[in-house]
Amino acid sequence: GMSKRIKPGDEAGARTKAMNPMGRVGTMEELQNLAVFLISGGCDWINGETIAMDGGQALAMGGNFYQLRDWTDADWENAREQIKAQNEKDRSARR
Incomplete structure (x- = not known):
């Protein structure tokens, strides 16, 4: 991944685990669950939205x-x- 190029020897996702309020990286299953929800037809009222799947990191770390x-x-x-x-x-x- 990108972090290996920037900081060789760093574990993949180490910075996210250290900084993220949930203390972990996201999972493929979580992304799949969002995709299923969005294509289910039960969310027609949602449109033009940006859905942040970052474990609350943008909210916790707003403004850097x-x-x-x-x-x-x-x-x-x-x-x-x-x-x-x-x-x-x-x-x-x-x-």
Whole structure:
């Protein structure tokens, strides 16, 4: 898979298992169940929808800020200092 090319040695799906609220990757059976539901004729009122089959990952990680939950106080302080330094540099450049 793609993750093997990007990070050789990583188990397939390891990043998903670590980050996903359900702690696992989806299964083919789950995808098949959705397909059966959609073609069953019992869902004619559904149209033009995007159905996210991601174990709640998009909801839990919206905005890509999910990884910040692991930041320490030192990480936050470092980020603040970097922002302050960049702001000062930008101010100096405008003078």
